[in-house]
Amino acid sequence: MPETSNELSVSLWRGGAEGRYETYRVPRRDSQTVLDVVTYVQRHIDPTLSYRFACRVGMCGSCAMTVNGRPRWTCRTHVAKVAGSSGRLEIGPLENLPVIKDLATDMAPFFDKWREAKGAFAPSRTRADDIPRIRPDSPARIAADAAIECINCGVCYAACDTVRWNTDYLGPAALNRAWTLVNDERDAGNAARLGAVAASGGCHACHSHQSCQEHCPLALNPTASIAGLKRRTAAAYLKGELKP
Amino acid sequence: MNVRLYVWQRATAALMVPLVAIHIAVIFYATRQGLSAADILSRTRGSIAWAAYYGLFVAAVSIHAAIGVRNVLAEWSPLPERYAGRLALFFGLLLAALGARAVAAVVL
Numbered sequence: 001m002p003e004t005s006n007e008l009s010v011s012l013w014r015g016g017a018e019g020r021y022e023t024y025r026v027p028r029r030d031s032q033t034v035l036d037v038v039t040y041v042q043r044h045i046d047p048t049l050s051y052r053f054a055c056r057v058g059m060c061g062s063c064a065m066t067v068n069g070r071p072r073w074t075c076r077t078h079v080a081k082v083a084g085s086s087g088r089l090e091i092g093p094l095e096n097l098p099v100i101k102d103l104a105t106d107m108a109p110f111f112d113k114w115r116e117a118k119g120a121f122a123p124s125r126t127r128a129d130d131i132p133r134i135r136p137d138s139p140a141r142i143a144a145d146a147a148i149e150c151i152n153c154g155v156c157y158a159a160c161d162t163v164r165w166n167t168d169y170l171g172p173a174a175l176n177r178a179w180t181l182v183n184d185e186r187d188a189g190n191a192a193r194l195g196a197v198a199a200s201g202g203c204h205a206c207h208s209h210q211s212c213q214e215h216c217p218l219a220l221n222p223t224a225s226i227a228g229l230k231r232r233t234a235a236a237y238l239k240g241e242l243k244p
Numbered sequence: 245m246n247v248r249l250y251v252w253q254r255a256t257a258a259l260m261v262p263l264v265a266i267h268i269a270v271i272f273y274a275t276r277q278g279l280s281a282a283d284i285l286s287r288t289r290g291s292i293a294w295a296a297y298y299g300l301f302v303a304a305v306s307i308h309a310a311i312g313v314r315n316v317l318a319e320w321s322p323l324p325e326r327y328a329g330r331l332a333l334f335f336g337l338l339l340a341a342l343g344a345r346a347v348a349a350v351v352l
Contacts, residue, residue, distance in 0.1 A: 140268065165319045202247075204246060204247060
């Protein structure tokens with residue numbers, strides 16, 4: 001098909017795990033995002049196209065897809081940045097997750113691992129107690145703040161080689177979340193949390209390839225969080241506080 | 245890999261840093277001085293120090309390599325983790341036996 005400067009050639013994954021790419025022609029616009037392109041196809045060409053989005057402003061973490069081979073948040077990815085002068089886009093579902101249909105993946109394994117890593121806050125006080133004072137410049141709070149802005153988009157999970165090789169691996173997002181809670185002075189669940197992330201499939205399975213850091217749309221560094229968990233669990237093991 | 249294997253692998257790696265450096269220095273010394281096999285054996289036979297040094301080296305290598313092989317098998321082969329662990333244990337014991345035999349040959 002001949003390319004024109006005001007038109008994009010967009011290949012979208014259609015079907016489930018055994019699907020195929022189908023190509024659509026989409027008008028090119030100024031300041032157009034990849035999510036705009038997918039939405040155009042659904043609204044104007046094929047209303048059966050399935051994909052997931054909510055906020056459109058990079059807060060909800062629901063619109064991540066594989067764009068030209070890289071996992072990206074599509075609502076904040078401009079076409080001009082990824083399509084180049086050829087105007088070609090290949091958009092598929094996230095890697096390392098089961099495909100439901102078209103561009104929508106089943107995020108259940110991702111969030112199951114969040115739970116396995118004890119990623120839920122375990123309160124140490126009741127509402128009758130005073131609110132604890134946390135110093136923003138304390139080392140623990142600085143470590144937690146550096147990792148806290150995760151929006152659960154699954155980009156790091158899709159980019160991770162270890163997740164691809166080892167289905168039991170908890171993955172960068174769940175471990176990053178665990179690291180924020182390990183450094184949360186208000187949390188009371190660290191004994192169980194350190195045990196969970198020190199087991200087989202936990203933080204020690206990480207090879208430090210740093211794909212999570214490379215691809216994280218919020219420029220977080222889950223590899224650093226996982227390294228922190230490795231140090232913390234090793235210290236707890238040597239003190240006899242962990243029994244793997 | 246769990247935290248126990250992680251600590252053992254890192255600890256044996258740290259232990260091997262000076263052991264490898266000394267081992268390489270010994271090789272350079274022996275070759276540059278033109279020591280014959282008989283010269284070397286005359287220094288190592290009956291030496292508790294050389295037996296302890298290379299005995300420790302063999303133990304560290306056997307543990308470190310076995311944990312690494314276990315990880316490779318668990319990640320890259322279709323073997324379940326417990327079978328990968330058994331194969332790696334066998335590999336580690338084989339390394340330890342071969343290493344102990346070599347150490348015995350030069351110090352006994």
